[in-house]
Amino acid sequence: MRLVTLVEVTSNSGRRDVVAAINALSGLLGTKTSGSMHSKTFYCGMLGEEAVGITGSRQVNKWLVEQVHTIVFPKHRGKGFGRAISDAATKKLLLTYGKVFCTVNENNVPMVRIKRSQGFEQEGKLIDHFAKGRTILVFSKRRK
Numbered sequence: 001m002r003l004v005t006l007v008e009v010t011s012n013s014g015r016r017d018v019v020a021a022i023n024a025l026s027g028l029l030g031t032k033t034s035g036s037m038h039s040k041t042f043y044c045g046m047l048g049e050e051a052v053g054i055t056g057s058r059q060v061n062k063w064l065v066e067q068v069h070t071i072v073f074p075k076h077r078g079k080g081f082g083r084a085i086s087d088a089a090t091k092k093l094l095l096t097y098g099k100v101f102c103t104v105n106e107n108n109v110p111m112v113r114i115k116r117s118q119g120f121e122q123e124g125k126l127i128d129h130f131a132k133g134r135t136i137l138v139f140s141k142r143r144k
Helices: 016-029 081-096 109-117
Strands: 005-009 040-047 050-059 064-072 099-105 121-128 134-142
Touching: 005 081, 040 081, 050 081, 064 081, 081 099, 081 109, 099 109, 109 134
Parallel strands: 064 099
Antiparallel strands: 005 040, 040 050, 050 064, 099 134, 121 134
């Protein structure tokens, strides 16, 4: 696994790559970065001074959090950074919350493998009726 440092970031970071990724994640989370983000947190995976990817989380309640959309920047894909960022974020979230859950497109084989190897258990499947033939897997992991 690649060694990355996980840094909490905001849309005011001043880095165009990080701000663009936050805006993309914000759209997926259904919020704008300029609005209230009290229950949404973004983490950037750093290799030295270089941002390699980003992930986000959305608090559901005081013990449950959703980890959302780990994105590895194009030039860093295929090098283990997705796993490293996801693993670091999961560990960090489990320090605060009792349970972390995520959804993964069934066709996203690399992330399905990563989640299973991190000890996430599949809780169910969601059929996406708006994207024909697309199935979403629901995974979760509890704090030990």
